[in-house]
Amino acid sequence: MDVRFPIGELQVPEKVTAESLHGWLKEIESYVSKLRETVNSLSDEELSKTYREGSWTVRQLVHHIADSQLNMYQRLKLALTDENPTVPAFDEEKWAVQPDTELPIESSIKMLEGLNERIVSLGHRLTEEQLERTFTHQVNGEVTVAKKIAKLAWHEEHHLAHIKIALSN
Secondary structure (H helix, E strand, O other), rough: OOOOOOOOOOOOOOOOOOOHHHHHHHHHHHHHHHHHHHHHHOOHHHOOOOOOOOHHHHHHHHHHHHHHHHHOOOOOOOHHOOOEEEOOOOHHHHHOOOOOHHHHHHHHHHHHHHHHHHHHHHHHOOOHHOOEEEEEEEOOOOEEEHHHHHHHHHHHHHHHHHHHHHOOO
């Protein structure tokens, strides 16, 4: 297994079906409880573990997941409200070392609860036309709403796997 991609790389079907969409939304909906179950009773020492040499700590990963979901949610909303907006990249490495990442992880878990609730509510009401709407990422190019929802689900599970690897080290 490649610890950089413990659940594999993101795979999005060319044609997104309602079944795929509902599966991703179900993953997003259940994610916070899985994350909480994994990290709730961790000590400072455990929160400082890494999944590989030079990687983020468990604490940084939890905060990163919230930061990333926030950015992806904003991109999703922009794609639904603007005509193919261009969205900036965010420097994940610099975000990961800002002072707010020293807060207890519960602050980011609460943030994720609200974001994921909003994402799931929105996702269940999207039309086929809305799933095809796009935004242009400053670095990665054009992305559809459907692909963004797939990434929202994948990204959380990807980092939960990193957390579990770190805790097993």
